[in-house]
Amino acid sequence: SPCDDRYAAWVTDREAFQRKDEPRHLSGLHIVCVWKEAGRLRLEAHMNGVLEKDPLRSDLDEALSLDWGQFRNSLQGALRFTKATYEWGNFHLKQPYGIFAETGRRLRSGTEVLDAGLVLVVEGGQWFWPPVRIGYVRQLPGTPYMLETVSVQPVLFRVRGFLREEECRVIIDMAAPNMSDSDVVQTEKHYRENDTDLRTSTQARLHSSVNPLLQELDLRISNLTRVDVAHNEEVQVLRYRSKEFYAAHTDNFDPKYYENTDFIDKGHRNRLLTVFWYLTNVSKGGETLFPRADGLPPPKDMRSCERGLKVRPEVGAVILWYSLRPNGNGDPNGLHAACPVEDGEKWSANYWVWNKPRDLLISLPDADVDEEYHGEQPVTSNHVSATFRNEHPFPVYLFWKPPHQAREAFMGEISPQAAVSAQTFPLHTWHIRMGADPSSELVAVQEIADQPEQVFVLSSGSGPDEL
Ligand SMILES: O=C(O)CCC(=O)C(=O)O
Numbered sequence: 001s002p003c004d005d006r007y008a009a010w011v012t013d014r015e016a017f018q019r020k021d022e023p024r025h026l027s028g029l030h031i032v033c034v035w036k037e038a039g040r041l042r043l044e045a046h047m048n049g050v051l052e053k054d055p056l057r058s059d060l061d062e063a064l065s066l067d068w069g070q071f072r073n074s075l076q077g078a079l080r081f082t083k084a085t086y087e088w089g090n091f092h093l094k095q096p097y098g099i100f101a102e103t104g105r106r107l108r109s110g111t112e113v114l115d116a117g118l119v120l121v122v123e124g125g126q127w128f129w130p131p132v133r134i135g136y137v138r139q140l141p142g143t144p145y146m147l148e149t150v151s152v153q154p155v156l157f158r159v160r161g162f163l164r165e166e167e168c169r170v171i172i173d174m175a176a177p178n179m180s181d182s183d184v185v186q187t188e189k190h191y192r193e194n195d196t197d198l199r200t201s202t203q204a205r206l207h208s209s210v211n212p213l214l215q216e217l218d219l220r221i222s223n224l225t226r227v228d229v230a231h232n233e234e235v236q237v238l239r240y241r242s243k244e245f246y247a248a249h250t251d252n253f254d255p256k257y258y259e260n261t262d263f264i265d266k267g268h269r270n271r272l273l274t275v276f277w278y279l280t281n282v283s284k285g286g287e288t289l290f291p292r293a294d295g296l297p298p299p300k301d302m303r304s305c306e307r308g309l310k311v312r313p314e315v316g317a318v319i320l321w322y323s324l325r326p327n328g329n330g331d332p333n334g335l336h337a338a339c340p341v342e343d344g345e346k347w348s349a350n351y352w353v354w355n356k357p358r359d360l361l362i363s364l365p366d367a368d369v370d371e372e373y374h375g376e377q378p379v380t381s382n383h384v385s386a387t388f389r390n391e392h393p394f395p396v397y398l399f400w401k402p403p404h405q406a407r408e409a410f411m412g413e414i415s416p417q418a419a420v421s422a423q424t425f426p427l428h429t430w431h432i433r434m435g436a437d438p439s440s441e442l443v444a445v446q447e448i449a450d451q452p453e454q455v456f457v458l459s460s461g462s463g464p465d466e467l
């Protein structure tokens with residue numbers, strides 16, 4: 001197929017799946033080549049993320065590419081996947097599956113799919129980086145960051161130097177005065193009396209609504225995860241002093257234990273992934289432990305640090321692991337713990353990204369058009385690049401205002417005749433002001449359109465025009 005030399009970066013080695021007790025593949029992530037041939041749309045699919053000797057082949061009527069809903073339904077039919085999910089129904093709450101280009105950009109029309117040629121179909125609806133194999137290094141498109149695969153089960157990456165040391169220090173200083181005892185989310189089924197058996201660290205939530213650095217990190221991280229910032233939880237900073245630890249747990253919520261909890265939506269709303277920040281080095285201990293990596297069985301003692309994959313804290317590094325499989329179900333391999341700090345102090349942070357937007361007022365289903373779409377506004381968007389060029393004779397100041405929030409984030413100064421580019425999202429609003437303070441005079445307001453590359457010229461006259 002025309003995609004033959006592109007598959008290598010997307011399929012994961014079958015041998016990289018070490019567990020004997022689960023399928024040796026990535027459930028729900030399909031690598032699909034689509035091209036036109038003799039008036040038909042030809043499809044070749046490597047299902048569940050592994051290279052197959054005999055990939056699934058099918059073809060569709062070319063006219064189907066004109067209607068997105070029909071195209072999605074017939075693609076799903078051709079790939080023969082169903083809305084697999086947890087077993088207690090409420091299928092209407094499940095997200096529509098997603099179709100993405102190799103950059104992680106969500107595709108929204110048959111033409112975009114044909115232009116992309118190779119696409120990733122993710123049943124759970126959100127972008128998911130395939131691990132390929134342990135040690136695989138992928139440059140994050142459009143950035144200097146390198147994603148290094150540390151484990152395949154769970155799917156775990158490390159990005160060194162993702163945070164600058166000064167940024168780590170600023171975050172620690174912001175959190176330090178507000179630390180309180182860490183707790184553990186209690187389930188509906190059994191109440192644990194003593195959290196300190198499980199977790200002894202202290203923690204503080206930091207709110208990006210009042211902080212430009214955190215807002216910049218929101219964008220940097222959503223560029224890393226390729227999941228909209230609307231899916232983020234406020235960052236939770238952690239401090240471990242000597243001997244402090246956190247016993248093994250998963251960050252996602254097992255829907256069996258949260259059947260009646262609104263924010264879990266019968267299991268269809270959940271933490272998808274964790275971006276874990278290391279804000280300091282730790283001279284001894286304090287590793288993040290994945291006891292089920294390397295095909296290991298469930299640990300008998302959740303507080304033991306003897307067996308499993310250990311990631312050493314390293315200032316400025318982050319690790320990213322998926323708590324859910326690409327099909328949206330929980331992945332028990334995501335079990336992890338914080339080993340006791342043995343020497344020094346560990347500062348780190350949890351940045352949790354959900355599979356759906358965090359704003360509970362947003363009606364669901366929330367993205368794209370498929371058979372579950374009932375006319376609500378889609379809210380999951382994807383990154384676009386916006387360039388602002390200043391043709392005023394004076395400097396102007398750029399502020400970003402995300403939807404559903406009153407906040408406004410200072411994003412930089414633009415000198416006369418200079419231009420600044422930013423990653424942003426369709427329907428987000430940018431304010432251009434006379435000063436670096438959000439109360440300074442407004443020069444222009446620009447709403448971002450749904451196009452991958454946009455240029456806005458800021459000049460006197462009738463306000464900014466889109467080129
Ligand atoms: O501190 C660590 O290395 C992990 C902490 C953790 O898993 C959590 O706070 O949920």
Ligand SMILES: [Fe+2]
Binds near residue numbers: 249250
């Ligand atoms: Fe955790």
